[in-house]
Structures are given as C-alpha cells and as structure tokens.
Amino acid sequence: MTIQSIAVLGAGHGGLAAAADLSLRGFEVRLQARRAAALEPLRAQGGVRVRGVCDGLAPIALLTTDIAEAVAGADLVMLVVPSGAHGPYAQALAPLLTPELPVFINPGHTGGGLHFVRELRRAGYDAPVRTCETVTLSYICRKTGPGAVEIFSITKKLKFAAFPGRHLAELHALIAPLYPEITPVSSVLETGLTNINAVFHVPGMVMNAGWIEDTGGDFLFYAEGITPAVGRVIAAVDEERMAVARALGVPTASFLENFYQAGLTTRAAMLSGDISRACKESAPNAAIKSPPSLDHRYIHEDVGYGLVPFAAFGDLAGIDTPTIDALIHVASEMTGLDFAATGLTLARMGLDGIAPDALVRFVEDGA
C-alpha cells in the first residue's frame, strides 16, 4: 500500500510543520489539536501559513479536536506531540486502532514506541500493532504566530526504527515517500539511545538555571550557554549513554558525530572533540535563544523522557550513570518535580524485570 491520507495528531510546532509540508506535497492531512482555539486561525485563513523550506498557505482537509474523526479513513497515524502526551494519546487511540493502521511517532525520543505500545495494551488494545519512530523531529521549525510556522530545515539522516522491529523494512518503505531523509537503524533502542537532545539540553538548562530565570532566557542557548564547563558535563553524560548502549549491544556514536551527521556543526569542531565549540559553531542553532524558564520541554521531555530512560537502561545493563543520575536529581530539586518517579521508567516502557539478553528479542518481536 501507499499512504495518501495522514492523521496528524498534535498542532504544536511540529504538528503544524508536518501538516503544512505534507499538504503542500499532495497528501491529505487530517489535523487534530487538543484545543479548539489552536485550530481557529487555521479555519479562518483556510490552512497553515508556512515559510522556509516551503512557502504558502497549505490547505488542511480536516481540522478537528476529535481523535476518532481524525483517524477515520487515514492510512497512517502520525503522532507529533511531547513525549509526556504519548500515554494519553495511546489511551485515546486504543479503541480506534486496527492492525492495518500503522502509527508513526515523530519524534519518539527515547522509548517512545515502547511506552506507546505499553499504554495501548494497558488500555485494552490486544491486537497486533505496528509503530515506527524517529529519534528527533523531522523538522527544525518554530511556530511564528497563530496558524503560522517557519520550517528552517528538514532533519538530515534521521534515525528511524520500528517496534516491533521485525516490521522495519515494511514501515520504512511506507514512510520513506513522506520523509526521504529517514535512515533505518537496528531497533528502537538505537534511536532511543541516540537522543542527543537529552544529552545536551539538560546540562545546558541546569547549569544556566540562574541565567534563564533572571533574564527570562535572554541569551543564546547554544552559542553562549554551552560553555566549556557545560561541555564537560555534556561529555560525561555522553560517555555514560554510550557505555549503556555498548553494554546492551546497541550500535552507538558520540554526541559530536551525531551532531555533525545531522548537519548541526562544522567538521573541524567535530574533530576537535570540544562540545562547547561544536555548539558555538552550530549554524542552524546560532540564533536560537534560551527557553524563558525551566518549565520547558528541555527539562520536562529531556529529563523525564531522555535522561530517566537512559538511567533505566543503565540499570538494566548494570552500568553506572552518575552524571545522568545527578542531573535528574538536581533538575527535580530545582523544579519540585520528581522526574525519577514520573519519567519513563523501565516499568512504563514495559521492560521491568526483563533480562538484558532478552531485551533485544523483545524489541524485535514485541513480546
């Protein structure tokens, strides 16, 4: 089969970008938002205003707050929401999914598909399921106003995996026409453990917490905030992440290699081994300001659905992750939120009690 109609669930930065891009490329887009207010400007202007890698007013076939209506007749469900919303969306989709309808989680970050399927099962869906995911969003984009989005670039060489993994080839063939940049990798463990946002956002936030709150984020997050000391903490997180991946037999590459491969820094910076320099020499990130507060996805998502599952995989593999643990704890004390309890633990990925050597089979077979 080929995909013609796509249910895009979520109308934030990524959802709007995907809706506009796919619509302008001839797909039927059925866009769902949790809040009706988010859809009003789209109704008023007749679609999504987009500029950047594509330009124009992209018509959207269906605008709705009703997930069932969005999904009805779609060939693909594409979930473009913060990781914290994967659970509620899984519960809502449980009565609507069929074995024929694949789910594309864009992005899955770390453990997105595992978490989504676990929540589907908990909500009573017991038929076969096919999910696939990217590690990060397929666009670098920002909402620029009501119903308007700017797409700065399409993410390059985007790691893509399926859960259960045995559906990879088939799902890759299905999604590649939408996103030619996706690159299939061994499993959702490989995409999940390549989540570089978690590696560098959290040290950047924790070690600039005072600056962020004092100025409302009035500095350049990457170009100024990732100083040599912050870079050293990022490097320590990265070492721990790679040690976990190696212990689980998952292919891995360093933050700098991934950052360079994604087109986000210079070759000279990558070769220097200096993470602070690589961030300063990141042209796509050069003008990106800091978040205005710690109440932001760089903390909520990248701690709860990045560092917490990294540490969980470390526990599973018997690898110590002292720097990751320290950042989870410090971020929790700063925000008053207990990320170790609310984030993506082994139990919430359906992996509690699993032996390391059974993990590879589980992500392949889904059981």
Added chain:
Amino acid sequence: MSAAPVKRIAIFGAGGGGTSAAAHLTTLGFEIRLYSQDESALDPLREIGGINYDAPFGEGFAALPVITSDAAEAMDGAELVMIVSPAHLQEKWVRAAAPHLTDSQVLFVSPGHTLMLIPHVLRDAGIRHPVFCETATLPYLCRRTGPTTCRISRVSDFMVFGGFPGRETKRLHEVVSTVYPSVQPFSNVLETVFPYGNAIHHPPAFLANAGRVEATGGDFRHYYDGITPSVGRLIDAVDRERLAVAAALGARTMPFVELFHRMGYTTDAARDTGLAYEAFHQSKPDRWIPAPPELEHRYFLEDVPYGHLIYSELGRLAGVATPTIDHVIHLAGVALGRDLRADGLTLKRMGLAGVGRERFLELLENGFED
C-alpha cells in the same frame, strides 16, 4: 593550663581575614604579631610597619610590632594563636605552629569548620592530647584591598564557637570571648561544621550559574541575580540534608535561612518564608556582590572539598543519605574536570576511617585517651 588574660596574639595568615583581624584587634589594644609564609604579602607591611584599614569602627593605620615569617618569633609570649586562612591552608599553618605551641597558649582557628583535621594534624606533629577551638565563620566581612590596605565591611556579631575536646569548650570560650565577645559557645567542633553558610549555598548556586559565569566572566550579581527561585530550591534541598545529618549526630544547628538572618544578612520577612531564594533576594549586605569571573574559584575549590564533602562524609558516618549534596559534588567535579573528593576533607584524612558514630561522638567530647 591557666587562663592568663589575653594581651599578645599571634595571627597566622596575611590575607583579607588575617590583616583585618590584625587591624581590628590592634585598635582594641591587643599586641599583634603577624605571621605568614608568603614574604610578598609581608614585605609591603614591613615597609610601613603595619596595615591601613577602612572599617565600620573608623579608618586608620594599625602599627604591628612583629611582622614575620618565623613561626617561633610570632608565637613567642602570645596567649592566643589565631589561624585565619582558607580551609585548604589550615593544615600547613597548624604544622608550622605545632612545634612551638605551649600548654598555656590557646590555639584558635577562625574560621575552622574542618572538624577533626586539626587534632589529627597536631597528633601527627607529636602532640598527644591536642586542644584547640574554632568558629564556624570568619569574624569579618572583609578584603585585603591592596598591598598595605584592608577593608572591613562588617564585624560579625554572632559566631558559633566550639572547642576540642568538647569538654574544654567552656574554658576556651572564656579566653576567646575576651577578644571576640560575639562568640557563642556550642558543644564541640561538630557544631561549628554545620553553620558554615558558604558550604551550604556556594556549590549549588555556582553550579546553577556555571554557564553564565563562563559566558560573561561573572558579569552579574552572584546572589541577587544568580540565586533565582529554582536555584534557591536546590539550596533548600542541600540544607534539608545538612540538617538531617546534624540531627542524626545530635548536633545543634539551625536552618540556613535562620542562620543567615541571625547573622544579620537578611530581613525578618525573608526569614519567615524559610526559603533561600527570599533570604538572598532580600539580603542588603550581599546584594551588590559580583559573581566570580571564573569557575576556578573558592566557591567550588574550597566550598566543595571542605564544605559539601564534609556533610557527605558525616552523612555516611551517621547513616544518612545525602543525594543532593553528593550529586552537586559530582557535577562540580565534572564541570571543573577534576575529582574534588580526592583533595577534600574525607573521614580518612581526618583519621576517622572506619570510626563508628559512637566512637566519633566520644572522641569529640573527650579527645584522645592514649
């Protein structure tokens, strides 16, 4: 041991604290003998025969009869030997003083807050039954502003004071209070470890502003701008762990915010919130203090290995978990690219490796038997 009235005081250390103490105590009529091993710090003072001061009690020149790098000369005839140095230099100063220390002299370390380090060093230097006393904090808010000048912004009106062995605290307090009436006797040198405020708030605040320090060279106000609500919450978490360790060892202390208020640094309204953020945001004395220009600074280099680390080590001894403190130690070390535990004040370095809680408390109160 007799408690002769204090007239002559040897001061070890010619930095901001040492020169300020020399100036202040001279104005009070004591005879000061200033000692340092750093000739370049002493030479300008020798040339003018003393130190110029600018202080709440006036501006002027304090003539110092002895300025020397000879410890024996400095200590000759002194009733009180006062060590005023960063924590990491205390061991060096105590080793210099130990061979000349007499039974009638009182050894006073201000600030001390290094727990059993000094008794351990004195034992190592051949003094079987060491006696000394200390305060938790420096008596002054001060700086050495030039080769021959110091500025004192504030003379402390409350200092937590303890002696070793603890049963000697009362006698030692009677001596030191004739010099510093604001010293308040507590049980022992465990109770002087906990109220050292810098050790509580500098490491977490510095960690949470590390990027800004490096990006701007410290171009912001460390306390007023840098300690935001989230940073304050991290300090509060450190403080809860410190209080739990103190409680488990039966040491009297008070929450940081109360201590800060008691020392005159913040408002009643801020104290009533119990929040570090409010305490600093409403602190007049700290309001304009700039951030350090780099991370290679005592806020990490002293207050982690001689501050946070002691709480962590005491927590281990007392069986109390200190996760926030331990995580801050770890992240500060990674940020600096070095192991801050390795050079720090561990139980081992204080001769306390393998010592249990009961034996530790017994040592604090009664000292060494052998």
